Amino acid sequence: MPFTPFHLGPGALFKGAGGDRFSFMVFGGAQVLMDIEPLVRILRHDGVLHGFTHTIAGALAVGAITGALGKPISEPILRFFGLLRHPIPWKVSFITAMIGTYSHIILDGIMHADMEPFWPLIAGNPLLGLVDVGLLHILCAICGIIGAIAVAVRWSARNDLER
Numbered sequence: 001m002p003f004t005p006f007h008l009g010p011g012a013l014f015k016g017a018g019g020d021r022f023s024f025m026v027f028g029g030a031q032v033l034m035d036i037e038p039l040v041r042i043l044r045h046d047g048v049l050h051g052f053t054h055t056i057a058g059a060l061a062v063g064a065i066t067g068a069l070g071k072p073i074s075e076p077i078l079r080f081f082g083l084l085r086h087p088i089p090w091k092v093s094f095i096t097a098m099i100g101t102y103s104h105i106i107l108d109g110i111m112h113a114d115m116e117p118f119w120p121l122i123a124g125n126p127l128l129g130l131v132d133v134g135l136l137h138i139l140c141a142i143c144g145i146i147g148a149i150a151v152a153v154r155w156s157a158r159n160d161l162e163r
């Protein structure tokens with residue numbers, strides 16, 4: 001689906017676990033870039049909404065683009081809001097982007113019957129229905145809550161150190 005915020009729940013958890021080794025901004029950007037294709041297809045009234053971008057190869061391509069754009073776009077935005085403590089290393093930009101696109105196809109794969117995530121190796125969608133969709137949304141929300149708490153703890157610990 002074009003930009004469903006539930007993808008951000010696991011992103012918050014990754015940020016809480018990874019700290020400076022993970023960029024939540026780049027991760028969010030990956031979610032938006034991944035869902036450009038379905039958005040265009042919805043507007044065109046296509047039967048299949050999740051095409052090439054929602055495959056292993058597509059996620060690699062979108063991840064590479066996101067990694068290349070993520071650092072130069074995120075840094076000025078974070079700096080503007082006073083949230084940039086260090087430049088985002090290129091490695092972090094690319095790894096975060098790939099985590100973003102691959103977690104995206106796993107979550108979308110569980111939900112969307114029109115996806116073929118392992119195309120052209122495996123036809124159909126073996127991920128479909130792996131987890132109940134209602135439960136999946138609850139799990140993503142829980143990830144978001146735990147991640148937000150972890151991020152808050154990291155921030156206060158860092159500010160204590162600098163005081």
Ligand SMILES: [Zn+2]
Pocket residue numbers: 001002034035038054104108
């Ligand atoms: Zn999607």
